[in-house]
Amino acid sequence: MERTHPQTIAFIGLGQMGLGMAARLIEGDFSLTVYNRTTARAEPLVAQGAHVAAQAADAVEPGGIAISMLADDAAAEALFDDALLSRLGPGGVHLSMSTLSPATVTRLAARHTAHGVAYVACPVFGRPDAARAGKLWLCYAGPADVRPRLEPLLNVLGQGVRDFGEDPAAANVTKLAGNFLIASAIEAMSEAYALAEKHGVDAEQVHQLLSQTLFACPIYQNYGNAIVAQRFTPPGFTLRLGAKDMRLVQDAARTAEVPMPLASLLGDRFLRMLATGQGDIDWTGIAADQRASSGLT
Amino acid sequence: MERTHPQTIAFIGLGQMGLGMAARLIEGDFSLTVYNRTTARAEPLVAQGAHVAAQAADAVEPGGIAISMLADDAAAEALFDDALLSRLGPGGVHLSMSTLSPATVTRLAARHTAHGVAYVACPVFGRPDAARAGKLWLCYAGPADVRPRLEPLLNVLGQGVRDFGEDPAAANVTKLAGNFLIASAIEAMSEAYALAEKHGVDAEQVHQLLSQTLFACPIYQNYGNAIVAQRFTPPGFTLRLGAKDMRLVQDAARTAEVPMPLASLLGDRFLRMLATGQGDIDWTGIAADQRASSGLT
Structure with a gap:
């Protein structure tokens, strides 16, 4: 059977929120390769058909889409390092949904740009049950030209998206x-x-x-x-x-x-x-x- | 033409809220005698048919209903003194809608009881426009037996009444x-x-x-x-x-x-x-x- 969305999406970070969002995306017929520091967290997603990567950089594909839902600034800065970003490379998009500091986001966005990767900030409002049900509220900010490519993902994850312009820090x-x-x-x-x-x-x-x-x-x-x-x-x-x-x-x-x-x-x-x-x-x-x-x- | 509600109600305190509430009651076919420290505030109500009393005690009738909407504890304690309460007397009801301290309310209620007057606390939520439109939310607490007598007034003033029991301080x-x-x-x-x-x-x-x-x-x-x-x-x-x-x-x-x-x-x-x-x-x-x-x- 063909998937509606043929491209595999990297999903990085399987806390309470990330786990629900990833499950929701798989139900929405997206193919996911997931990464979490503690691999065992991925088990329910594997049962749903997800692939698991041993390293974050292994989860991403050149020119692909990576979604992250991480606990803090340190995790985001450590995982989205030069190695991962050079693999994601030109045409790649990082949909960063974590709650991060505006200052970190500005720094991260610059690092992404240096590798030709688009950094999109899209933090969410909603509890784990809303994540699982695709009922999050999404605050989007980043390069406008990549939004159409992300739209199918955003529609599955959220009940609404507000756009805060091109500066990713604004969403945070x-x-x-x-x-x-x-x-x-x-x-x-x-x-x-x-x-x-x-x-x-x-x-x-x-x-x-x-x-x-x-x-x-x-x-x-x-x-x-x-x-x-x-x-x-x-x-x-x-x-x-x-x-x-x-x-x-x-x-x-x-x-x-x-x-x-x-x-x-x-x-x-x-x-x-x-x-x-x-x-x-x-x-x-x-x-x-x-x-x-x-x-x- | 007969009024729907034949008894005259005393309305004491014509600040922004009181003025709107009194106007609303007159529109609801209640006959009012109003009192305000600055008598000129009553002019629009007189044009609607209200009577004006020179003293607060003159506004009330023995065994009648007095409504108050005052700025603070001091005004409530000064106006509802022994002279006024002895005139209002047994069978009288004071519907006190001001925002007062619970301690003052407890003291006032005891003073009322000594004169055989029922003290009902009924502070309101809503801005002056809601007062004028009868769209206040009312927090009622006081003797349950007088509530039926107050019900027609409450219905005209508010869009809803919540009952907080017999202790007036609870509403405040x-x-x-x-x-x-x-x-x-x-x-x-x-x-x-x-x-x-x-x-x-x-x-x-x-x-x-x-x-x-x-x-x-x-x-x-x-x-x-x-x-x-x-x-x-x-x-x-x-x-x-x-x-x-x-x-x-x-x-x-x-x-x-x-x-x-x-x-x-x-x-x-x-x-x-x-x-x-x-x-x-x-x-x-x-x-x-x-x-x-x-x-x-």
Whole structure:
């Protein structure tokens, strides 16, 4: 049987998000060669028909498309090195979907250009279940001429794509701004609902009122439900990853000279939670820290 | 012509919100006697057929219904004194719609009870245009037996009523929690959009993405639109009133021993803006202060 999309796509990085996205692409009839530092993570994808590469550079094909979904800047810089990029080479495209710092993205994009590879930043909004279902929101920025080639992939992965122009860093700034808004909403609900509870008011009822009226949107509804139910495991997005993103926000704020008092407050909240061994719960677990500091059990 | 609702209602406090609510009630065929410290504010209501009382106590009738929409705790405590309450007397009901501190509400309710008057807390969510249109969200708490008598008024004023039980303070805690979430969202957007702009990213585009997806709800849409358009006058809700509410949040947090780092941060933001003469702009003007502190003009 012929595949709808004959070219093999390299997919690098099989964390919770990457695994769901790769599975979704295979279902969408794309042929994938996957790479992950821990190869065992690829097993469910192999069962779906994916090939596995022992090295990241082995996953890519000259002039092909590579997608990456990595945990941090260091992983992206280490994996997309000169060896991999010279193999991907002219005509190659890297669709970089990780949440990275704008400064790193600018540096990475230059390295890609030197090898004739197009660097497209396309960070995503959505939790692992949205990744698996192709319901992510995509923030695209990069060379416009390669977008038509990426369109079939974007359509399978996301429920919508917004274009932020030719500078890849712009998409990552947008992603950081969004994650900062999410963390801020979690912080605000955590404090507000602890206040209600300690005044003897049913926090669930307060949450229902607010999340069905003024704040009737996915972040307040979904994250607020987890907060009032105190459901912080299994994590959809760990506190540790949240702390990483908040560091990126604060770095970006320093680079651009933007004092962000709320980002500083969140940075400290995340650090305290890492320091006290709470890094592996979901980042809505900010509410657990707030409860503890309020004497709520 | 007979009115649908024959009894005259006392309406006390004609600020931006009270004026709209009173006009809405008259349109709903209620007969009102209104009181405001500055009598001239009542003129448009007189044109609609309202009576004006020279003193608050003159506005109420024995065993009747009084509605109040006042700027702060001090006004509520001063106006609903023993003289007024003894006139309102047994069978009387006070529908108190102001944003007040839970501690004040508990004190006021006891004073009402001593005079045989039912105290019902029913703070509202919504801007002046929503007040005028009867589209407020109402947080009701107080004696359940008087609610049927108030139902026709509530139906004209609001698009929905949530009941928080018999303790009036619970409704005010809920209102403070809600206003704290709103101020937090304004702070978060102000910082995020300044970050985007200083990185050369169109804040309007970032806002459109976020407020149409993860944050597709009235607060992010309406307040965010004002922030990106830098439209801070005329005020729908002044910074000064926001500062008052944040003080009530912080007082309530201290009473219940709930450390609220974000409320503290907002308290300082509001104080700085009051101190630098920015008290009369809309509270979305937090974004103006953030822009100034970021070197954006």
